[in-house]
Amino acid sequence: MDRFLFLTFGGLSTGAVYAAFALALVLIWRAARLVNFAQGAMAVATAYVGYAVAAATGSYWVGLGAAVLAGLLLGALVERVLMRFVGHANPLNEVIVALGLVLLIQAVLGVVFGNGYRPAPAPFDTDALTVRGVAALSPYDLWVLGAVLVVVVLLALLFTRTPIGLRMRAAAFAPEVSRLLGVDVGRMLTLGWALAAAVGALAGMLVVPTGLGLHPHAMDLVFVVAFTAAVVGGLDSPAGAVVGGLLVGLILSYVTGYLGPDTTPLAVLVLLLAVLLVRPGGLFSSARARHV
Amino acid sequence: MTATRPSARSGVDRPAGPSPLRRLLPGAPATAGPRGSTLLRHLAVAVLAGTLVVLLTNQLAPYQNLQVARVCAFLCVTAGYTVLVGLNGQLSLGHGALMATGAYTVALVQRGFDERGTQGRWILPLSLVAAVAVTALAGLVIGLAAARLRGPYLAGVTLAVATLVPAVSTIFTGVFNGEQGLRFPAETPPAFLGAYFQPERWLAWIALLAALLTVLLLANLVRSRFGRSLRAVRDDEVAARLAGIHVARTQVLAFVVSAGCAGLGGGVYAVLTATVAPGKFPLELSLFLLMAIVIGGLGSLAGAVWGAVLLVALQDLPSLLTETFSLPSGLAQRLEGNLALAVFGLILIVVMLVAPGGLHGAFRTLAARLRARRRAPEH
Amino acid sequence: MTAVLEVEAVSAGYGPVPVLRDVTFAVPAGTIAAVLGANGAGKTTLLRTLSGLLRPTGGRVRFDGADLRGVRVERLVRRGLAHVPEGRGVVAELTVEENLRLGGLWRGDRADARRAQDEVYELFPALARRRRHAGHQLSGGERQMLALGRALIARPRLLLLDEPSLGLAPKVTAQIMALLRRLCDDRGLTVLLVEQNVRSALSVADQGVVMSLGRVVTAAPAARLRDDAQLRHAYLGF
Numbered sequence: 001m002d003r004f005l006f007l008t009f010g011g012l013s014t015g016a017v018y019a020a021f022a023l024a025l026v027l028i029w030r031a032a033r034l035v036n037f038a039q040g041a042m043a044v045a046t047a048y049v050g051y052a053v054a055a056a057t058g059s060y061w062v063g064l065g066a067a068v069l070a071g072l073l074l075g076a077l078v079e080r081v082l083m084r085f086v087g088h089a090n091p092l093n094e095v096i097v098a099l100g101l102v103l104l105i106q107a108v109l110g111v112v113f114g115n116g117y118r119p120a121p122a123p124f125d126t127d128a129l130t131v132r133g134v135a136a137l138s139p140y141d142l143w144v145l146g147a148v149l150v151v152v153v154l155l156a157l158l159f160t161r162t163p164i165g166l167r168m169r170a171a172a173f174a175p176e177v178s179r180l181l182g183v184d185v186g187r188m189l190t191l192g193w194a195l196a197a198a199v200g201a202l203a204g205m206l207v208v209p210t211g212l213g214l215h216p217h218a219m220d221l222v223f224v225v226a227f228t229a230a231v232v233g234g235l236d237s238p239a240g241a242v243v244g245g246l247l248v249g250l251i252l253s254y255v256t257g258y259l260g261p262d263t264t265p266l267a268v269l270v271l272l273l274a275v276l277l278v279r280p281g282g283l284f285s286s287a288r289a290r291h292v
Numbered sequence: 293m294t295a296t297r298p299s300a301r302s303g304v305d306r307p308a309g310p311s312p313l314r315r316l317l318p319g320a321p322a323t324a325g326p327r328g329s330t331l332l333r334h335l336a337v338a339v340l341a342g343t344l345v346v347l348l349t350n351q352l353a354p355y356q357n358l359q360v361a362r363v364c365a366f367l368c369v370t371a372g373y374t375v376l377v378g379l380n381g382q383l384s385l386g387h388g389a390l391m392a393t394g395a396y397t398v399a400l401v402q403r404g405f406d407e408r409g410t411q412g413r414w415i416l417p418l419s420l421v422a423a424v425a426v427t428a429l430a431g432l433v434i435g436l437a438a439a440r441l442r443g444p445y446l447a448g449v450t451l452a453v454a455t456l457v458p459a460v461s462t463i464f465t466g467v468f469n470g471e472q473g474l475r476f477p478a479e480t481p482p483a484f485l486g487a488y489f490q491p492e493r494w495l496a497w498i499a500l501l502a503a504l505l506t507v508l509l510l511a512n513l514v515r516s517r518f519g520r521s522l523r524a525v526r527d528d529e530v531a532a533r534l535a536g537i538h539v540a541r542t543q544v545l546a547f548v549v550s551a552g553c554a555g556l557g558g559g560v561y562a563v564l565t566a567t568v569a570p571g572k573f574p575l576e577l578s579l580f581l582l583m584a585i586v587i588g589g590l591g592s593l594a595g596a597v598w599g600a601v602l603l604v605a606l607q608d609l610p611s612l613l614t615e616t617f618s619l620p621s622g623l624a625q626r627l628e629g630n631l632a633l634a635v636f637g638l639i640l641i642v643v644m645l646v647a648p649g650g651l652h653g654a655f656r657t658l659a660a661r662l663r664a665r666r667r668a669p670e671h
Numbered sequence: 672m673t674a675v676l677e678v679e680a681v682s683a684g685y686g687p688v689p690v691l692r693d694v695t696f697a698v699p700a701g702t703i704a705a706v707l708g709a710n711g712a713g714k715t716t717l718l719r720t721l722s723g724l725l726r727p728t729g730g731r732v733r734f735d736g737a738d739l740r741g742v743r744v745e746r747l748v749r750r751g752l753a754h755v756p757e758g759r760g761v762v763a764e765l766t767v768e769e770n771l772r773l774g775g776l777w778r779g780d781r782a783d784a785r786r787a788q789d790e791v792y793e794l795f796p797a798l799a800r801r802r803r804h805a806g807h808q809l810s811g812g813e814r815q816m817l818a819l820g821r822a823l824i825a826r827p828r829l830l831l832l833d834e835p836s837l838g839l840a841p842k843v844t845a846q847i848m849a850l851l852r853r854l855c856d857d858r859g860l861t862v863l864l865v866e867q868n869v870r871s872a873l874s875v876a877d878q879g880v881v882m883s884l885g886r887v888v889t890a891a892p893a894a895r896l897r898d899d900a901q902l903r904h905a906y907l908g909f
Contacts, residue, residue: 035444037451085645091443092383093644096586099385099579100640106576107634111626163776166765170773174762180722181821182748182777220575224455227448265459269452273437276445 005136006128007257008250013141015249016148017207021226022233022241023152024200029235030172031192032083037098040223041105042078042197043204044216046070048109050205051120051214060123067201075197079190106216115216122209144206151199152242159238168192221265225252228272234282243284334511338504349496357492358564359604364499365560367600368506370584371593372553375510377582378591379519380546381526382438386450387554388577392457393430394423394558395568396468402476416479416563420502423559424552431551435544454578458570473569476562499560506553511593513549522546576633583636586643589650598651607632673736675700675829675861676721681730683720689728689885690716696880696890698829701855703862705872705893708882708906714865715757717882718831721863722747722754734829748777753827757834757865760818763807767798767817770806774821784824791820794850812843819847823854829861836868844868848875873897881906 028036049070054063086093124139159165170178171188179185208214229248233240255267349357373387401419438446461468481494513519521542524532529539562568584603588595647654674697684690690713698704706714719725721732723744732739762770775784792799795816836844852875854860866872879896881888883906
């Protein structure tokens, strides 16, 4: 029972990171109708920036800010310089360009920083606190949960309460009508990419200290898990991404805890296939059929 | 290999297939002449290309022959892959894992015979056939799921498959021996070639035979009614269904064929070094393969040849650079593993942005333009 | 009266296929012009070209005397041109309130946008009752009202309307047509209306522009079109 609780708390904490990462995927899906396969690599790149700044300034928080800022810039850059110019004749084109970006980013990181693991210190203790004899959350887990919660709330407020959020939603749902109403759809798209990459950067900063370490491939598996989380929740639904992330985090925590860490990729694949084949719209999809 | 050039002859006067709609389908080429002649033409091209490469291998040093062998092994994979992605529109990112499946099958079969003390020249072809069969079966399983998935979903699922390789080899460490992987007896040239026959040349011949068989089979498949179905399904599923094409069956079959080719390529790849290990089939391998078919031009078998050649040539680029420019050792070391990655990534991006038809498509457009210009004054 | 909209020899199309050829007509301020014609005559393409969604391949469009060439679509609403596209004018995923807010966002003046929004609710009480409902929950008539109301929030001087009567009950159509007439007479709004429903369009329009296969066949006062039996039979089918 104690072990179950321990795994549950751990699962919620990693699940929160997956949720943030899935949210980044959903943001771009909603804005541009594409799955950003470069999300993982982009997040690694910003995490390198973040931890380099943290090491130089001695402050994790300055590093975190730098990573999020780098995410904003990188996201906007990728949309303005690359994705905008990809032909839409074939829906595979965007995926292929994103995958090219993955190779390019990982190679550049490898050349600049080397392929080895780099230290990425956590700002808080990662040892679980013991409450009445039961190992529960660590201070770092609490920070992760809190940070993701704040981001989710901020995003929700941005999209539902502000004019810019209304513009972004309208531009995503009905680009042509939005243009007729004076919305600069191109700018909203850039903004969507920037926001998504910033959320991804935060997720990257949060996930790196939890045993993964910082290296160019740190996010390969995290991306696949986050994609699964986004699919579980439905690619269209930000709320679904959060719930999907937590759910996948829990499931993987139990699988890893009871069956061993090597089974995780297999569990991810099984979960992904099960959701796609049984309920392709995700658990929270509206009734509309999914195309593309 | 010009096998993929659409037939210039048009057989419009020939009675159309079961449905008149089929002729209206986008992407369906004019019916080729009698089947036999296409097969013969492809066969002639294959024999010619094969002879040329064999003659070439007689002139090459061992390392270069190994390069030729690697190109041929990759060609098996890229040819089958480009048919799936380019002609059928299914983007798989799991072909590296399928290669691994073929490679491990070869290793396990060969070890199985070796442990029983069985020897014989038939073991190699048998193990390769087993590799094709097992991988095709894996392709069937993935293909059944894939037929219900589209675009980014399929890419995501197959990406998850690609991340599985190290995990599976560790979970079933008793069978696959984890990170270390498996060794099996190296392939040696047969005695009748002489005692001093270069082993690498023999390996190149094996790989060449596999590649020629694969490309020959695919070239004919692409020309056949099945090939037209592939394109019809890619272009418009609804129209294809209206034309009487079984969409799901076509997609699954495309995946099976493509996987079988990847299995053969992976098997040959393993034979070249007589070892398999999960580290040889990382996630990037799948992306490298994608680069290879994108740069050649998606859906083009001739492009697949380009891709396979570049895949091998570009991986040698870093060592070539460090030798030529005598770079500082730290930088050289970091470039070693990453330069090819960067180049491949750039190629993927640039080709998709500038010339989505790939090199082969660009050459074809250029050639067509030149021909048009030459013809223009006549009119 | 000066013309608010002047269309001079405009040609346009999709890819190499020309849809509009040499279209010329003008709409005087404060009047309603109805573009009439069969399916495929190029009516919707004409509106899309006028609002910049489609680039003309030739000719020019003047709005208030200024050439619209090179003006970005997003800027047109600020100049006083509103376009209600066919069928899909309402963002189905947003609520009625959000749709209306979207229409006034470009102003930046929240209080003014709020006032304009209240005016729309006054104009269409049905919308006021469904404020919090998403666009896809509305009936066809409510959607049309919402699209029209949202365009009016911009207080445009020129309104381009694509098939406002499509799928609506005759009574609702009549209401909308009457409203357009009132807006023209009271506020000096200029309307360019694309319609299949020739009778109801001619009942409010000042001028009819009859199109066939991408060309203007005739542009004449609406009254004359109503009375010219030959023209009606040839192009308008009644």
